[in-house]
Amino acid sequence: MTSQPTLPKDGNGRTGPDGHSSGLQAGLKNRHLTMIAIGGVIGAGLFVGSSSGIATAGPGILLSYALVGTLVVLVMRMLGEMSAANPTSGSFSAHADRALGSWAGFSIGWLYWFFWVVVLAVEATAGAKILSGWVPAVPQWGWALIVMVVLTATNLISVGSYGEFEFWFAGIKVVAIGAFIVVGLLAIFGVLPGVHADQASFGNLTGHGGFLPHGPGSILTGVLLVVFSFMGSEIATLAAGESENPQRAVTKSTNSIIWRIAVFYLGSILVVISLIPWDDKAISDKGSYVAALDSLGIAHAGQIMNFIVLTSVLSCLNSGLYTASRMAFSLGDRGDAPKAFARTTGRGVPRTAIVVSVAFGFVAVFFNYKFPDSVFLFLVNSSGAVALFVWLVICFSQLRMRKIIMREAPEKLVVRMWLYPYLTWAAAALIVFVLGYMLTDTEHDGRETVLLSLLVAAVVLVISVVKQRLGNGHRPVDAAEQSGPAEKVSAG
Secondary structure, three states: OOOOOOOOOOOOOOEOOOOOEOOOOOOEOHHHHHHHHHHHOOOHHHHHHHHHHHHHHHHHHHHHHHHHHHHHHHHHHHHHHHHHHOOOOOHHHHHHHHHOOHHHHHHHHHHHHHHHHHHHHHHHHHHHHHHHHHOOOOOHHHHHHHHHHHHHHHHHHOHHHHHHHHHHHHHHHHHHHHHHHHHHHHHHOOOOOOOOOOOOOHHHHOOOOOOOOOOOHHHHHHHHHHHHHHOOOOHHHHHHHHEOOHHHHHHHHHHHHHHHHHHHHHHHHHHHHHHOOOOOHHHHHHOHHHHHHHHOOOOOHHHHHHHHHHHHHHHHHHHHHHHHHHHHHHHHHOOOOOHHHHOOOOOOOOHHHHHHHHHHHHHHHHHHHHOOOOHHHHHHHHHOOHHHHHHHHHHHHHHHHHHHHHHHOHHHOOOOOOOOOHHHHHHHHHHHHHHHHHOOOOOOOHHHHHHHHHHHHHHHHHHHHHHHHHHHOOOOHHHHHHHOHHHOOOOO
16 A cells, blocks of 8 residues: 555446446445435344443433434544545445555454454344244244344345345334334323323433433443444445445435434433433333333333334344445455455355355354353454444544545545544544543443454454565555456456
């Protein structure tokens, strides 16, 4: 990587002059991209993990969500700036490669892949628990196998089938949260027909010990508990590379991130802690959303929420497999992974990248059932801080990439980071602060998560350096990237 990197004309091959596949294809429709962008910020962690955050920070958890939400908005704005100028399946990994050097693209790309293949096992197990509760005749491992096989098959068919599944999964999540907020607000204002929610009131925000019952420090502790539920916001920028108008898709996704976080996270959590007191035991026993629905006397609230959580789990599984495979494809395309990862079928599907990703996911599922408190716990903790590493790399990449874009193709700067470079540096400082604060957290395994994640990151970084020292740092595909997609060698 030279000290003066340049912008490639196109990071994704479409179809070569001979008509054969030369990479990923534009199989995602505008409605797919819209719903992927909206649903990407709604993870299963919002439904499952919010109860521990509420118990830790009380109503002040709203400030924790607002703080992390602001950070995500800033990071997504930076990523949007780079991705609108150069949409590519590798997204931030490809941008880091060009802005910071191949060591950065290699390291963050493999760490991100590792994060998502571990997530596959976590979500498959979570989904299997719900399904085995409904149909106990099928063992839990059987359900985990079924959901993994079904979603693998949909990803192998075409990117359009992934988009269609994700469209409906995300649609259910969006409708469910939207309905929850509307019903909750009606109950809070006392105008919900047939419901007498005696506890529902905005007074719950300041009653029961005040807005910050555990002191201002609980806001930062709350940040540690909610920060990882935001991972997935960046998926839309990876998926945009397989749409007909990538620049428009990235711009639209970037511009809508503020209201998506405000409504789905802050809005729904505000409703939860207004419907019932934050210290109500039902929140920790049943989960925050189930407890809120139960307080309204809605029948079968637990099963309704199980269905929504299952949908979120399947959505996360679907997107996780897609994201891991596209990152593996990009790494292979840049010479940072076996070349087979960059080969695509006639439908533009990176079959090898998908199969390898899901294979590791299956291995992780096995570890979850066989060694849950040792091997699998290590995998989860060692990938836990990857989200923060990714965001930090995006910050430093944007600082350099802005100058590259302005020098090479200023007309491509259709999305601009606000108050550059000051807000970029502020976001990077906040991320470093959160990582540092996690090192002081022994109650919620923050220190162990950061240290193990740093260990894995160091191993990957060493491999990258050794790879370059051995003379493999030069990647032949770079020339094709500079020349545009028509000159890339067919991988089909």
